[in-house]
Amino acid sequence: MLIGAVFEIAGNTMYFMGNSKWFLLASRLIAGVGAGAESVILAEISRVTTEAERTGILSTMIAIRQSGLLIGPGLNVFLRLANFKIGPFKVNKYTDPGAFMACLWTLELLLLVLFYTDLHKIKEQELEQERLINPVISSDTLSNQNPPTYDTVITGPNNYDVSADIEGIQSTTEYEKQISEVKTEEPVTKEKLSGAFFYKMYVREEIVTLLGVQFISLFSQVSLETMATPLSNTLLHWGELENSLMYCCAGVEIILVFILVRILSKHLKDRTMILMGCFLLAMANGWLMYVVPRAYNGK
Template identity: 40%
Template sequence: MDYQRKKKLTFSTIGLIFLFSGVEYAVILPTIWRYLQTLEAPPYFLGLALSAFSLSGLLSGPLFGYWSDRTQTTKKIILLCNIFEIIGNFMYFMGYSKWLLLSSRLLAGIGTGAGSSIFGFLTRSTASEDRATVFAAVMACRQAGLLIGPAFNIFLRLCDFHIGPFIVNKYTAPGLFMFLLWMLLQLAVVFMYWDLPPTERRKTDSISERHEEENVHGLGEENNEEEVEEEIVPLMTSQELVGSYGSMMTSSQSFEERHIKVLEIWFSCNFVLSAVFVPEFLREEVVVLLAAQFITLFNQTALETMVTPLTQKYFDFKELENSVMYCLGGVVVIAGFLLVHWLSRHFTERVVFTIGLTFCNISCIWCLIFLANPLGQFQLVLTEFIIGVFLQALGLPFVAVAQVSLFSKVTSERTQGFSQGVRRSVGGLATILGPLWGGGLTENMYIMVGVMVALLILLTVGKK
């Protein structure tokens, strides 16, 4: 099979991974609270179950990313992560007790750590100028999953039968459904996913092939051999190839390798702490992008938590109205990703990032002015609410895609999996703290939204 076909199948499989992760979130979230109630779980168990999923993903991301950097492979990691998803969702389907359900979300969350390896893989296998476009397409797949996920619940809520000792109803059916989807995805990864070579190595291979072809035709044999060697030598500075050609290392390279080995041991013992103290993560541009990851996700999840109580209080929205609202929001987000996909071909990531921050700033300031203490008639307040949500949903894709692409360029490509794991862990921390902030201050909107505005302004100033 030729390279281009392998690349298309591999990228399609990656799209399925992110699509299914979005579907899982959308089919489980609407019913998990009532599911816990049937298991006689106290109210705080909902927060535990949701946080457990984010927490295990936060911890597993850097670990799997570091593993992919060391091996320069991702297929085995994805297969392992899918096993965690399969087992976790089957445990969710089994039910029995609130503790089993909590454990199921903890295990499933470990499976999300594959995202770090995948982003590292995409960084290595795509050209720098195409990276934002590829990231936008991949991240849009997850949003598509969030959009179509509620549609599956329309059918899953009708389930009422037994499979052996297990009950299949509207609460357990989402777990069984995702168990089957992840099983199918496991087969897709086995047969449709390849660990493609890095971009620079591929270019060198093509140069070598061209030179060999010229040699066959008798065109400058000696000169071509020298050029091929010149092209290959720079690649040997990578850690993996240096280790394979020990006889070619100089004494300074051996000294450098010994230091790298020491760092590897440190990473293995405590990879999270090491990431904090590695100078690469203390550079200004890296800190700004990590702050962007945290602040945007913190604000997003805080607003998502605030939206439902707000619509109930001022508009008397029920489940149907909220579902329609989330679906429309998903449409706006997907439209934003498509717009970013187009803009990234004509503008730099920095411009896209600035546009996104502008939308987010306007949205939060709008919410602070008009929604912290809504005044006026129903139609006016509803219009103000729609504008605020629309601006927030539209700005997120710009910031999300641009900061991922920029982060891949300002961090070392050799440790890209680990770097993306750190970035995703920062995002995981935001998704844990955001709902706690939003849920605890629904009656103090000025404080809640005011802090969010301050964080965005701080990020905007830091970006400059």
């Protein structure tokens, strides 16, 4: 996340400088690399949450992120009024969003350095403290407190699943003894990241399906965001203010949708909600395919 924040600061600073169109494109590329840090956050949340609570927490996190769609365009209502210089650089409605975002990412970088601790480390510390307070725990409690990951010790050519061999252990002493025996049976070796390993891990029906749905949804969103401003300008003669208000309304809608997802996740399966989302996305794209060509023809 720290590396991602550095990329975001660099990309937005380049956007503020804006020496040429290629410089601007490079700035967006660098900022896009930094945006990839979001996957680290999602993975960390998935690592420390149970299956039952994961969907609701992820929807809340994404709703907080998407709230930027509400706040960002709203700030643009005021940022578009800027018109001055900082040294050789002009500060106007085209460049000040880059400077503003660079300042925000710098603030986030400081907050990460000073206050953030990896979630899985916090989880491990909590388990260690509870183990010291309660030296004797049941096997059910032990299995419930383990992080919801598939912890496997790689020993030679075979994968030895520790969790399958600790059921029925009645104390932490026995637990530590069992783990120690497993680790000393053979030297622990790292499994090679071969092509066969990646194929086995990721080329599965459920993984490919989810990646396809994610690609289609993000492609549709980015395409709409790219074309919304020029289309609104051509067909409706909207300027910066009208488009900013439009994105504010879209941000409110997005937040409401994620609140709805959090509520529905307690009553519906993830598969059902994914099907509902795909159906609505197909309807929206079909509606655009029907309306936009006719709008250009004056209908």
